[in-house]
Amino acid sequence: MPRRISLANANASHYLEDQISLWVGAYAMYVCVCNAINCRTVRTHIGAGAQSVGAVFKAQGCSPRCGRCFDTMREMIDEGKGANTSEPVLRAAE
Numbered sequence: 001m002p003r004r005i006s007l008a009n010a011n012a013s014h015y016l017e018d019q020i021s022l023w024v025g026a027y028a029m030y031v032c033v034c035n036a037i038n039c040r041t042v043r044t045h046i047g048a049g050a051q052s053v054g055a056v057f058k059a060q061g062c063s064p065r066c067g068r069c070f071d072t073m074r075e076m077i078d079e080g081k082g083a084n085t086s087e088p089v090l091r092a093a094e
């Protein structure tokens with residue numbers, strides 16, 4: 001049964017942030033819909049050394065189609081440079 005929370009509660013935003021992180025971690029959102037590449041897979045390739053969008057596709061053994069995922073992948077690659085790649089990309093607004 002879903003828990004009800006009060007947004008007036010100071011801890012509500014932390015609760016929501018935790019729930020979003022759990023959801024993202026459990027279901028691994030798709031980054032590239034055309035090739036069914038999810039955020040976990042992208043992070044795995046980045047962690048293995050992929051430094052460009054092309055390198056992610058090459059590591060995955062596929063080619064880009066529509067290109068709508070490029071900006072998101074670039075952001076993930078930029079975040080992965082010198083950062084912990086296991087951290088979720090999605091963050092709650094502060």
Ligand code: FES
Pocket residue numbers: 031032033034035063064065066067068069070
């Ligand atoms: S969403 Fe990645 S190529 Fe279309």
